[in-house]
Amino acid sequence: MNAINPTQRTYKTLDDAYRFFNERLFSGRLPGCLITMQRSKKAYGYFAGGRFGSVDGHEVTDEIALNPSHFRSRTTEQSLSTLVHEMAHLEQHHYGKPSRVSYHNREWAQMMRAVGLIPSDTGAPGGREVGQKVSHYIEEGGPFARACAELMSKGFDTLYVELWGEGEAAKRRKKAASKTKYTCPACSVNAWAKPQTSLICGDCREPMEADEDEG
DSSP: OOOOOHHHHHHHHHHHHHHHHHHHHSTTOSOOOEEEEOOSSSSSEEEEEEEEEOTTSSOEEEEEEEOGGGTTTSOHHHHHHHHHHHHHHHHHHHHSOOOSTTOBOHHHHHHHHHTTEEEETTSSTTOOSSBSSOEEEEOTTSHHHHHHHHHHHTTOOOOOOOOOOHHHHHHHHHHHTTOEEEEOTTTOOEEEESTTOOOBOTTTOOBOEEOOSBO
């Protein structure tokens, strides 16, 4: 009997999901990208265009990162919606006009709505659709909801979740909470401080925003 390969299983699962949603929601026009799992941010995920490539420079690829720390507390549908959220950033990177780094503009919001994810800075109806930190909620019966249901019906291999107990997790959360990343919405400069600190960018005089859900 062949032993399970957790690494192969995890990344094949994510690659299969990427290719499926690319065909169903983006007409198959998105190029391949490097999917990684990152826990260094509080975000559910993020997109970085042209971040990796071959040593000789002949090949360049984008990155979509997902935060596995949230897989247990969210449904598989919600975790996969983050993948598609970042795929919309990738679509805009290649076929649209992105604004400054990590900014969610009107064009991106329209791309999100086209695939059945509604932008919202609160993650609920009524939130702002544009801004430095914008999440989303799933349109009931929309393109993503239907595609995700189809994928799940095909026996989608669910993602691994963390099994650490709450005691250990709480200790790590307490340590992580001692430092929060803040970003200026105007120039994207970063700073780190304790949670709920009021920071103002010295150059732009704009209030800096703490990292939140999706990138």
